[in-house]
Amino acid sequence: MSDHEIFEAGDVPLQCGITLRAAKLAYKTHGKLNADKSNAVIFPTRFGGRHSDNEYLIGEDKALDPRKYFIVVPNLFGNGVSSSPSNTPIPLNAGSFPGVTIYDNVLVQRRLMQEAFGVDRLALALGWSMGALQSYQWATLWPDKVERLFALCGSARCAPHNYVFLDGCRIALVTDAAFRNGFYKEPPAAGLRALGRVWAASGLSQTFYRRHMYREMGFATVEDFLVNWWEWLFQLRDANNILALIWTWQHGDLSDNPVYKGDFEKALGAITARSIVMPCNSDMYFPPEDNEYEVSRMKNAELRVIDSVWGHYAGGGRDVPSLKLIDRTIGELLAS
Amino acid sequence: MSDHEIFEAGDVPLQCGITLRAAKLAYKTHGKLNADKSNAVIFPTRFGGRHSDNEYLIGEDKALDPRKYFIVVPNLFGNGVSSSPSNTPIPLNAGSFPGVTIYDNVLVQRRLMQEAFGVDRLALALGWSMGALQSYQWATLWPDKVERLFALCGSARCAPHNYVFLDGCRIALVTDAAFRNGFYKEPPAAGLRALGRVWAASGLSQTFYRRHMYREMGFATVEDFLVNWWEWLFQLRDANNILALIWTWQHGDLSDNPVYKGDFEKALGAITARSIVMPCNSDMYFPPEDNEYEVSRMKNAELRVIDSVWGHYAGGGRDVPSLKLIDRTIGELLAS
Incomplete structure (x- = not known):
């Protein structure tokens, strides 16, 4: 018994020029898709995380209530559950696994939503850390298909620091x-x-x-x-x-793709989702200044800074006051 | 021709229990000791620095003017000029060099000042980074012998982070x-x-x-x-x-010695020097919060925070506005 499903993505051409053959996107769903397919949420994994690591924000006592929403948690390529160095056959195994960008990941996630569930439109894209990178990528690639964006302790691209x-x-x-x-x-x-x-x-x-x-x-x-x-x-x-x-994190940039051709401001400006961007004031990876700039370039976004000494891990669930604030904020966003 | 002098310190028993035999303290002096020996300044080196690396704050156009002050720059043990793994003979060479604490360093520096120059009293102890650790140590071990303290992007002990x-x-x-x-x-x-x-x-x-x-x-x-x-x-x-x-940095704590026996607040409270403690607001090693606490426990100390994006290196001389502020502040302290 596996605790997840596999979407057989076939041969996936990557931005780096290599084709990832017989690519497998592992995912888990929570809840049921409603009749008009209006309750789909995508919640991609973070660095080092698996689908089960996202469950701290999912539950009947949470804003992401599976009785109301159909929540899909796709695993990042490279995380050991989706296609990764550790589970890919020769010749792309181990040290030969190709670089997979956030853009590459999200294109396959979009196919998963369409081909496996017939979902074209998302009520919400959200994520923590590298999950936020993916959510931003969703919101800028298909602005009219992503109604809401919640980016938690993450940014639209990897800052130089x-x-x-x-x-x-x-x-x-x-x-x-x-x-x-x-x-x-x-x-x-x-x-x-x-x-x-x-x-x-x-x-x-x-x-x-x-x-x-x-x-x-x-x-x-x-x-x-x-x-x-x-x-x-x-x-x-x-x-x-x-x-x-x-590698995926270091190369993360929502504009580094054929659609936006590196125009970071254009990619941010394209996002129409009602967005809440929530950094933590002591996060050394994603300091609020980067998000502040992003929000200033987005159409419908709000910056809300978590005040916590947990640094990046304010978003990870162990810091209970932050966890409550995050859950409340997701609820507010979903209700809007 | 060497650009520095050597103080032969003999056999130095260290806090770790090992005796550093035939220890050599390398130093450089700037200016001349005046008749009443009231113009001596000690300015120890920082991590990875040599005596010459302190010269960005010394000069006729600077507060530390060698026409007015007798400035002694002792090299930290382990920095490659004073006794270090790279220049110590068997059996304490290379990977067998013992741990030398800030306290060990400062005891030998005190002997240098007394034995080589007959100096008992300092007009100022100052330093950047690990140099600040040493200056704090001076000020707490001999409160009535250190008139002024300037601690730049450094603290009284190594914080856990x-x-x-x-x-x-x-x-x-x-x-x-x-x-x-x-x-x-x-x-x-x-x-x-x-x-x-x-x-x-x-x-x-x-x-x-x-x-x-x-x-x-x-x-x-x-x-x-x-x-x-x-x-x-x-x-x-x-x-x-x-x-x-x-190792020296990680074990830095002005109270971890036979005098203060780990009582950090007592060691801070003993300092009577007119003190200016100057962190940088973007320094990740020595954030202002640590200094703020220290200053609150000192008798005659003032916290002045450098506003700079140069992080720890705001104290290192490359950031010109910070450099000017630092020089001005040292001048003000010396004039007080």
Whole structure:
């Protein structure tokens, strides 16, 4: 018994010039599509996440209530469930898996909605982090088909600083000689641990650490948190899959496609969805300034900043006050 | 001809329990000690810096005017000029070099001032970054001997977040198998490059990158900046020396010594120097909040926040408006 479905996307030509053959888009649905197909929501996964990781925002006690909405959670290519380095056959396996852009992902997601469900129109596109990148991409590619957009701790493109941060993570991993250009037999454990430690410093804010809030998560000391959370988390994952997602994130830009040809402002200006963009004031990846600019270029968008010391993870569900605010805001957006 | 002097400190027992035998403290002086020995200034080096790297704040056109002040610049142990992994003989060479704390450093600096110059009293202790850690240590160990303190983009101890960030840098380097536990024959180039990339993301602010300010430094693209600045900078250095300084930084705490026995508030409260503490509002290592707390516990201290997008490097001299503000502030402090 699998907890998800597979959309067989066939041969998918990618922006990088390679065709991903027999591509598989894994997804999970919650709720039922109504008769006039007006209750569809797309909620793509985030970096390192699987469909089940989105369930913190889905439930009968939540705004994303499966009794009311038909919620589709597609898995990012590279996340280990959809086509990824770890599950793709030769010759695109492991270190040869091609770069898949956000645009590539969203084109297949659109086909999933149309071909599998006959859905042409979305009540809402939403996501956290890389999920926000995908939601923005939806809203700009099919403005008249996406009624609402909720972008949580994420932006319309990867900012240069964010690119640099991600590159530090990437290089910490590939510096491990055991990585062998992606063709390892045993996981490059030292590199995965290193990546976890690098990630730890930027994912959460200075104040989070100053207040020793890792203790609330059950960790005795900073070192305990680094080993038993961050090193553990990244060692659960396949190194090539992580690198595939980092590549996708680093190349994220809603305008870098044949439709907008790199015109970032034009791509933002095309969005007509009623939009709420919600960064966190201590997020080091997606600081509010980037979203502020985006919102200023969008037609029908509002910026609402989360005040939290959880940094990027204010959007991830562990910070309860932020979680409540997020859920309330999604409810407000859906009711509008 | 050497551009610096050596203070032969003899056998120095360290806090870690190891004795650093025949320890050498390298230093440079600017100006002349006056007759009543009232014009001495100590200006210790920062992470990765040598005595010459402090000269951006010293000169006849600067507040630190060598015609008026006797400025002593001691090199941190581990920086490659004072005793360091790279220049210490067996058995404390390379990967066996012991951890030297800020306290260990400052005790030897105090001996330098007394034994080499007969100086008992300082007009000013100042420093940027790790230099600020040392200046704080001076001011709390000998409150009645340090008249003024200027702490620039630095704090009285390494905050937990800062510790985590540094650990990401450390692990990116040691993950390179060529590092061989510190006993490499050739430099661990991949690890040094990785460290440079990790450092790049936290040293400068999101806004610095968003505005492409690396172009002002002469770099065409982010990748050009990463390779031709950050990777270059760290490959100039010895890996063990870098790790020695990271260890010193991570263990920095003005109260972690026999005098204050870990009582951080007591150590801050002991400082009587007229103090100006100057963080930068976009510094990810030393955010103003840490300094704000410190100043609230000090007797005669003032917090002045630099408004700059240069992050930690607002204190380093390349950001001209900040540099002018810093120089003016040192002048004001010296005149008080």
